[in-house]
Amino acid sequence: xxxxxxxxxxxxxxxxxxxxxxxxxxxxxxxxxxxxxxxxxxxxxxxxxxxxxxxxxxxxxxxxxxxxxxxxxxxxxxxxxxxxxxxxxxxxxxxxxxxxxxxxxxxxxxxxxxxxx
Amino acid sequence: xxxxxxxxxxxxxxxxxxxxxxxxxxxxxxxxxxxxxxxxxxxxxxxxxxxxxxxxxxxxxxxxxxxxxxxxxxxxxxxxxxxxxxxxxxxxxxxxxxxxxxxxxxxxxxxx
Numbered sequence: 571x572x573x574x575x576x577x578x579x580x581x582x583x584x585x586x587x588x589x590x591x592x593x594x595x596x597x598x599x600x601x602x603x604x605x606x607x608x609x610x611x612x613x614x615x616x617x618x619x620x621x622x623x624x625x626x627x628x629x630x631x632x633x634x635x636x637x638x639x640x641x642x643x644x645x646x647x648x649x650x651x652x653x654x655x656x657x658x659x660x661x662x663x664x665x666x667x668x669x670x671x672x673x674x675x676x677x678x679x680x681x682x683x684x685x686x687x
Numbered sequence: 688x689x690x691x692x693x694x695x696x697x698x699x700x701x702x703x704x705x706x707x708x709x710x711x712x713x714x715x716x717x718x719x720x721x722x723x724x725x726x727x728x729x730x731x732x733x734x735x736x737x738x739x740x741x742x743x744x745x746x747x748x749x750x751x752x753x754x755x756x757x758x759x760x761x762x763x764x765x766x767x768x769x770x771x772x773x774x775x776x777x778x779x780x781x782x783x784x785x786x787x788x789x790x791x792x793x794x795x796x797x798x799x
Contacts, residue, residue, distance in 0.1 A: 610792075678731070681728075
């Protein structure tokens with residue numbers, strides 16, 4: 571497709587269950603980011619993948635959160651033993667390989683709205 | 688931790704009015720981006736400013752980067768209902784390329 575796609579668009583789960591969120595970046599984009607956006611707030615960085623480099627996991631809030639990326643394609647964000655405070659919109663973004671100035675445009679997907687009951 | 692503070696957090700004005708949204712930090716950024724996010728969608732990049740004092744115009748939107756590269760403003764002239772949305776500023780720290788720091792956003796509503 572032309573843009574970043576995410577699935578599912580909405581997810582309702584019970585506290586304690588595991589969830590897996592998927593992101594399909596724009597073809598050819600080497601960088602992929604996951605963000606969390608709580609209601610009415612800005613974006614909170616979670617994790618960043620760049621090519622074959624080790625991912626930057628510095629934003630993951632706890633060890634219940636993990637993410638994987640297969641090559642330069644699909645990424646999955648997994649949340650284990652979900653808690654009510656995990657309820658948020660999870661946004662994925664991709665960008666092409668950047669310059670050292672890092673002035674790359676990040677192209678965002680529509681997000682996955684997660685509600686933990 | 689570098690933070691970006693946006694103000695106001697909420698703004699509701701009538702069509703045709705002018706407005707300014709601010710994005711402030713105590714830290715220096717190598718560049719600053721403005722995004723607009725509509726309900727149910729991801730943010731979309733509006734502009735990137737790189738040089739201190741830089742001014743960029745996008746139709747009725749004027750973006751300015753502070754001389755010290757610590758702050759930015761977005762001014763909208765003659766606001767229209769189509770301008771309604773969440774406006775986010777995002778700064779690229781001097782170290783850590785491509786790992787943007789986002790402000791909490793300004794939710795703008797333009798009433799017809």
